[in-house]
Amino acid sequence: MAQKQTAKKGKRKKDLHALAVFTRGIIRENSLFVLLLGMCPALAVTSSLETGFGMGLLVIFVLTLSNIVVSLIRKAIPEEIRIPAYIVVIATFVTIVGLLTEAFAPALHESLGIFIPLIVVNCLIMERANNFASKNNVVLSAIDGIGVALGFMLALMLIGGTREFLATGALAYGVYLPLPLEGSIINAGLTLFQMEVFVGPAGGFIVIGFWLAVFKAFELYNKRKKKEARDRWIEKKKKEAAERKRRKAMESAGGSA
Amino acid sequence: MLDKLRMALILCIIGAASGLGIVAVNSFTEDIIEQNRIREELEIYFDLYGLEKPASFDRDDEPRDIYCRWEAAGYDSERNRIGEIHTYCVDDDRVHERAEIFDKEGNFLGKVFRVDHTNTYGLVVTLVALDAENEIVEVRIARHENTPNYARRIIDNHLEPFQGQDINDVSFYDGRTGATSTYGSIIHAVNATADNVVDDRALTDYRVFYPEAESYERVFDYTLGCIDARIAVYDGDDELLGHVYPARYANDHEEIALNIAISEGIFKGVRAARPDDRASEELLQALEKYEELDGSPIGEVEVDFDETAYDPSINRLVTQAIIRCQESDHEREMREFFLWSHEQDETADIDHDILQSYQAHYDEENDLIGHVYYGEYDTSDLTDAYDGGIMEVAVAVFTDGTISSVHLLSSEESDFAVRTLEENIRVFFTRSEDMDEDELADAFSGSTTSATGLNAIVEAALDYEDAREGD
Amino acid sequence: MVPAIVVTMLVVSLFFGTYIMNKRTPEPLEAEEVVDKESCTACMNYSCRYKIEETRGD
Amino acid sequence: MSPTVFFVAIISAMLINNVVLLRFLGVCPFLGVSKRSETALGMGGAVTFVMVVGSVLTYLIYYYVLEPFEITYISTIAFILVIASLVQLVEMFIKKVSKKLYKALGIYLPLIVTNCAILGVAETNIREGYAEEFGVMSGLGVAAASAFGAALGFTLVIFAFSSIRERLEAANVPAAWKGIPISLIVAGIMALAFLGLEGIV
Known part of the structure; x- marks a missing residue:
């Protein structure tokens, strides 16, 4: 059964066009909430909306470039050293991104700190290189990289925004990144109810756990809905079949009679 | 075989490409990163005193490690002076740097002391800003590696009470804030500042x-x-x-x-x-x-x-x-290592196992003042040296065989050993024209083993100068 | 500049070398499967032998 | 330098700046390999070994290769590749030498390479500036001690967590919260508890 399903999926993927590749990674196969990839940065750098956004940008950059390069060199690399070659490619891009961040967004570099070099061990990037870019052409790989990383960024921003809002009662931006909106604040005036624990480590775990549960609840709800619909459909078909059978029986009975 | 060659080739190409890529990006970003660092360091001073920030920062490239002193002046884009900051490396174990802040008209606004302290959770860089009356303008944590939440609590709640206190008579927040944690570092910084102000x-x-x-x-x-x-x-x-x-x-x-x-x-x-x-x-x-x-x-x-x-x-x-x-100005210049002597010869190499080269210095009348000898000594073989390593020392000797000054140019020793060496230089080799034989003997007996190399170089320089007199 | 490239090439070849050597060393015995495959999704590890061949969506 | 420096380094890396709960390093294996307590201990052992040796190696490379040539900007790529090579070497060594050891630890070794705790601790050791503070050689000792402390902290937390999860299996958890979500909430509560250890050193 399982084999049949994957085979079916694989067949369908053949004629996936670029748009589908792009949107797939954002919601349906969101790398963080659905596939649970890249937990460490998701916990550590999401104490505010903007750090989540910044980290997301870096991941977009690294993932897209590494996907492109991996896809370009996929035919030149012997099977045996495929994985180490990917690691080198990723580590190179991470180093480059680290240097660029330090030069152009020093505040972001400071606040992400150790988690910039740690992008290198972010499972998400390796997974995409190994499972997608090594099998598809450059354009598709680039699109996939952007899509998946965008999904990751949105997830980080969702977590970061939640944590920042709960902790400070406001959302600030323009603090870490050279955005034109420097120093703007969306203040909900809830400063009375701020819960500092949410910018802390404990809050990170709890907020991610909460969002995971929400997404899972949605998934379960959808599943149940689908199952109910299918059950109804089966029921209907069964009824129709029974009806047909009855009619046939009646007809044959009538014919013989 | 062909397979292996191919693999090796690919491997080389990947390694080289990645190295090249990183090097290229680095050479592109290096200057910008350095500029950012300076900006970050200086901008905070403008912020503390509510000065208008300049659009760009320029800095004199005075070699910092020799004179331990550099100046930084802020200019806006039209090159108008909008304020001035003089920062000095302070010769103090605790205060790392002291900046004196002046406004656009050149009025003295106050001083900022930068204190680095590593507590059990990591580094805390504290800035203590004083106004002209030695009252604390603000105590600020410029950077820290402590547990973020904990440091945040200190920053939010326990720094404000310092504002307006007299640095000579400062009172600390007393509570369960812990002496070895972030607040401990703040106390350390404020105390270091108070002591430094005393010297001032x-x-x-x-x-x-x-x-x-x-x-x-x-x-x-x-x-x-x-x-x-x-x-x-x-x-x-x-x-x-x-x-x-x-x-x-x-x-x-x-x-x-x-x-x-x-x-x-x-x-x-x-x-x-x-x-x-x-x-x-x-x-x-x-x-x-x-x-x-x-x-x-x-x-x-x-x-x-x-x-x-x-x-x-x-x-x-x-x-x-x-x-x-x-001292007259001229004498003063000579003493400062003869570096500003009127004229000097080009450096000449010496065939000597400790001394590497020397340079002759002349005064305005073209009379020989003395020689500066550059020596190297490897202390890593000494049994009880701290870390050991090669030290480079310059010794300026007057023609009569007395020492003008001794400078430690470089050392591979640990910071502590370097401090000890510098202390030795200060205590034993400064103003040694007045040194009698006993004092000189004292100096060469070596108070620490790290000083062995220093002594050897100075002694070699004196011997060499003596031999030169004989010529 | 030159040292950077040389050092990078050195570490890269060190890694490739050890990787190939390790891959060519046979495993001594059937290792007991103690890793919980289901929750192993939390870590898409490039060299995790439980995970590596499993692909998603394609 | 007094031995208390090492002791303090170990304790603070283990409890006050716990890698998993307060520094968010190594969360993946924390969630992935912690369903049974003996598994957790095996993982802890392997991580301890690789973390200490990896920290020492990267420290030496930083101060004896990268710093003298002024190429510290390539430290990220150098560190990850050195750690990955180390893991490969160790795995190969164990494969060849001891079947028993391979059975006990070999299974976790591949999981370790991309465990961000290893690279994270190696990077932290450089950022903490032990070499500037204590001198390069003594700093190495402190770096190794804090790596050891971090690994102990990892083992402690992953073991405690696995024990909690064993109980959690039997609990009646709402469907949406089953598995990772409730585990994260538990981890959050553990992190809250660890916050209380601040200031013990």
Whole structure:
């Protein structure tokens, strides 16, 4: 059964066009909430909306470039050293991104700190290189990289925004990144109810756990809905079949009679 | 075989490509990162005093490690002066840097002390900003590696009480904040600042020596032994009244900080720089004996020191102040390592196992002042050296075979060993024209093993100069 | 500049070398499967032998 | 330098700046390999070994290769590749030498390479500036001690967590919260508890 399903999926993927590749990674196969990839940065750098956004940008950059390069060199690399070659490619891009961040967004570099070099061990990037870019052409790989990383960024921003809002009662931006909106604040005036624990480590775990549960609840709800619909459909078909059978029986009975 | 070759080739290409990529990006971003660092360092000063920030920062490229002093001036894009910051590496174990802040009109706004302290959770860089009256403007954590939440709590709640307190009489928030954590680092920083300000009390104390004084100017012209600056004091008509020399020296028992006043060849007195309740009893007692010298010509002061009633450490500092007062500008320049001597030969190599090369220095009349010898010594084989390593030392020797100055150019030793070495240089090799044979022997006996290399180089330089005289 | 490239090439070849050597060393025995495959998704590890061949969506 | 420096380094890396709960390093294996307590201990052992040796190696490379040539900007790529090579070497060594050891630890070794705790601790050791503070050689000792402390902290937390999860299996958790979500909430509560250890050193 399982084999049949994957085979079916694989067949369908053949004629996936670029748009589908792009949107797939954002919601349906969101790398963080659905596939649970890249937990460490998701916990550590999401104490505010903007750090989540910044980290997301870096991941977009690294993932897209590494996907492109991996896809370009996929035919030149012997099977045996495929994985180490990917690691080198990723580590190179991470180093480059680290240097660029330090030069152009020093505040972001400071606040992400150790988690910039740690992008290198972010499972998400390796997974995409190994499972997608090594099998598809450059354009598709680039699109996939952007899509998946965008999904990751949105997830980080969702977590970061939640944590920042709960902790400070406001959302600030323009603090870490050279955005034109420097120093703007969306203040909900809830400063009375701020819960500092949410910018802390404990809050990170709890907020991610909460969002995971929400997404899972949605998934379960959808599943149940689908199952109910299918059950109804089966029921209907069964009824129709029974009806047909009855009619046939009646007809044959009538014919013989 | 072909497979293996192919794999090796691919491997090489990947390695080279990744190396090239990183190098290329680095060469592109290097300057920008450096600029950011400077900007970050300086911008905070503008922020603390509410000054208008300049659009770009320029900095003199004075070699910082030799003179340990650099200036930074902020300019806006139209090159108008919008404020000025002088930062100095401070010769203090605790205070890392001190910045003096001036506004657009050149008025003195205050000082910022940068203190790095590593507590058990990591580094905390604290800035203590003082205004012109030595009251705390703000205590700010510039950077920290402590547990973020905990540091945040301190930043939010426990730094504000410092504002407006007098640095000499600061009171700390008392509670369960922990002495070894973030707040401990703050206390450390504020205390270090208070001590450093004490050394600066000459700036505020000048009226004690010169009651008619109206203004003063701090002059950093050169370092002599334990004195690295002097304060020129002026009366209402901008007439020079005299100087105050802040001096600091650690003897075996304590670290003494003195202010010595000398005006036009007259010894005006010596006072403890720390407030009386913080100076040690012994020092205050020792200083009482010096009161009888007040008002005597400086020539006589030195003669009086022969009596045993006086304290040798204080004598040393007073002598240094007197020497400094007596020196002409030219002598001063020569002493500063002859670096500003009128003319110098090109460096010539020497065939010697310790000394590498030398350079001859001439004065304005083209008479030989002396030679600077550059030597290298490897201490890594010494059994009880700290870390060991190669040290490079420059020794400036006058033609008569006395030492002008000794500079540690580089060392592979740990910071602690380097500090010890610099202390040795300060104690033993400064102003050694006056050194008698015994003192010199003392210096070469080596108080620490790390000094062995230093001594060897200095001794070799002196021997070489002696041999040269024989020629 | 030159040292950077040389050092990078050195570490890269060190890694490739050890990787190939390790891959060619046979495993001594059937290792007991103690890793919980289901929750192993939390870590898409490039060299995790439980995870590596499993692909998603394609 | 007094031995208390090492002791303090170990304790603070283990409890006050716990890698998993307060520094968010190594969360993946924390969630992935912590369903049974003996598994957790095996993982802890392997991580301890690789973390200490990896820290020492990267420290030496930083101060004896990268710093003298002024190429510290390539530290990220150098560190990850050195750690990855180390893991490969160790795995190969164990494969060849001891079947028993391979059975006990070999299974976790591949999981370790991309465990961000290893690279994270190696990077932290450089950022903490032990070399500047204590001198390069003594700093190495402190770096190794804090790596050891971090690994102990990892083991402690992953073991405690696995024990909690064993109980959690039997609990009646709402469907949406089953598995990772409730585990994260538990981890959050553990992190809260660890916050209380601040200030013990």
